[in-house]
Amino acid sequence: MNYAPINLKEKLSKFDKYWSPRVIAEMNDYQFKLAKVKGEFVWHDHPDTDEVFIVIDGTLDIEFRDGKVTLESGEMFVIPKGVEHKPAAQNECKIMLVEPKGVVNTGEVESELTAENDVWV
Amino acid sequence: MNYAPINLKEKLSKFDKYWSPRVIAEMNDYQFKLAKVKGEFVWHDHPDTDEVFIVIDGTLDIEFRDGKVTLESGEMFVIPKGVEHKPAAQNECKIMLVEPKGVVNTGEVESELTAENDVWV
Numbered sequence: 001m002n003y004a005p006i007n008l009k010e011k012l013s014k015f016d017k018y019w020s021p022r023v024i025a026e027m028n029d030y031q032f033k034l035a036k037v038k039g040e041f042v043w044h045d046h047p048d049t050d051e052v053f054i055v056i057d058g059t060l061d062i063e064f065r066d067g068k069v070t071l072e073s074g075e076m077f078v079i080p081k082g083v084e085h086k087p088a089a090q091n092e093c094k095i096m097l098v099e100p101k102g103v104v105n106t107g108e109v110e111s112e113l114t115a116e117n118d119v120w121v
Numbered sequence: 122m123n124y125a126p127i128n129l130k131e132k133l134s135k136f137d138k139y140w141s142p143r144v145i146a147e148m149n150d151y152q153f154k155l156a157k158v159k160g161e162f163v164w165h166d167h168p169d170t171d172e173v174f175i176v177i178d179g180t181l182d183i184e185f186r187d188g189k190v191t192l193e194s195g196e197m198f199v200i201p202k203g204v205e206h207k208p209a210a211q212n213e214c215k216i217m218l219v220e221p222k223g224v225v226n227t228g229e230v231e232s233e234l235t236a237e238n239d240v241w242v
Contacts, residue, residue, distance in 0.1 A: 005196040075126040
């Protein structure tokens with residue numbers, strides 16, 4: 001077994017592309033992913049699963065059709081399955097996502113922001 | 122829907138008992154729990170599930186029968202299911218755990234450190 005810790009900052013230093021989540025760990029059939037985000041994402045939902053956002057560094061806005069949440073470093077939020085949301089960040093923000101393996105970043109929406117899935121860093 | 126962020130530090134300020142995880146969020150049938158730990162825990166395993174440790178503040182050692190990992194703030198580790206482990210912290214350490222709902226902190230081991238399950242903060 002590999003007893004090396006997974007260091008979030010070290011993993012974040014290894015890629016720059018925005019809105020392009022990189023897998024850093026698997027727990028059962030779930031994945032922990034890191035992403036750097038800046039600007040506005042697209043409206044989408046994940047019909048089959050909740051999705052967790054944890055802000056590592058920066059400020060993340062998540063818009064909903066009927067509200068909004070702003071997450072600072074050290075804050076998290078669970079998007080319930082099927083709830084449309086649009087993440088956005090005025091400045092670069094570093095986040096961790098937790099969701100089942102196989103979840104695509106834009107849900108069922110096809111976009112130029114749709115990222116390749118299951119890319120590890 | 123409640124659009125309030127979940128602030129880890131604020132949640133951690135609301136309890137003091139060591140080795141007594143408090144649930145702060147649910148994602149599908151998984152829970153995110155915060156814990157303060159200090160001293161040595163008991164050897165145990167979780168035969169049916171992986172378990173994620175994320176260190177928020179401090180230093181956590183996790184011993185295995187054939188090795189050890191030391192996690193600092195901003196580092197995480199996935200304990201594979203069925204692998205015996207013993208967490209320990211020389212000084213107070215604040216951690217987040219991610220695991221399926223219903224997992225008991227000492228696995229199938231009965232101990233004075235066995236905590237009540239599903240306690241929210």
